[in-house]
Amino acid sequence: MKKIALFGGTFNPVHKGHINLAVEVQSLFNFDRFYFIPSKIPPHKKLPNTTPEERIQMLKLAIEDLDRSIFDISDIEICSSKKSYTYNTLVKFNKIYKNNELFFIVGTDIFATIKTWNRWEELFDLANFVVVNRPNYSMDKMLQTIPVKLLSLVIRFEDFVFGMEKKIILTHIKEVPISSTDIRELLSNDEYIDFLPQKVYEYIRNNNLYREAR
16 A cells, blocks of 8 residues: 655745655655645635746756655646645545555645635545644644644644544644745845755746746
8 A cells, every 4th residue: 555645735936845844744754655736726825927837847846856756746736627626636646546545735824724625524534634834833723723623633743653544643844934925025026045946946037937027
């Protein structure tokens, strides 16, 4: 039975915080495959001001130096004409990886909004959720925000054993205090961003992305 990690987001742009999260979570769980899943039409965000192709290209550059036998990019949401609902993505991956274990990776800040997600009560039948700490949004704050009925599913990473199902796994990693929103604002002012992988920064500059006039 394979263990498959799914890490979704707009990745607009992908930055060192995303890569650090992926590498650290992978070092803890030792997944067989780890997929970055860029969304096409995010349900809770404005449409990205970059094309799907540009965001995928930035992801490719960002993970060039990772183990590509493990880390990969899925275009399953990019190729869909529908909104990028997590429920639909998990259903599709369950068909692809039938009888394997799926783990959906998400930050505390995003998971705190779980009650607004499409068919949220059904999501935990489709995958375990790995909830990772995020700057300015503690685990305690997230646990006080999510529906009470989910608290029985919560388990610390240290207590988790593969084969467990319907779990919300609290996972602590080293935080990188930056967001894609912050980076876009800095880039619009033509400021250098140390939190971007060098090849991603060069791609952004060469293609004139995130400029105010775009």
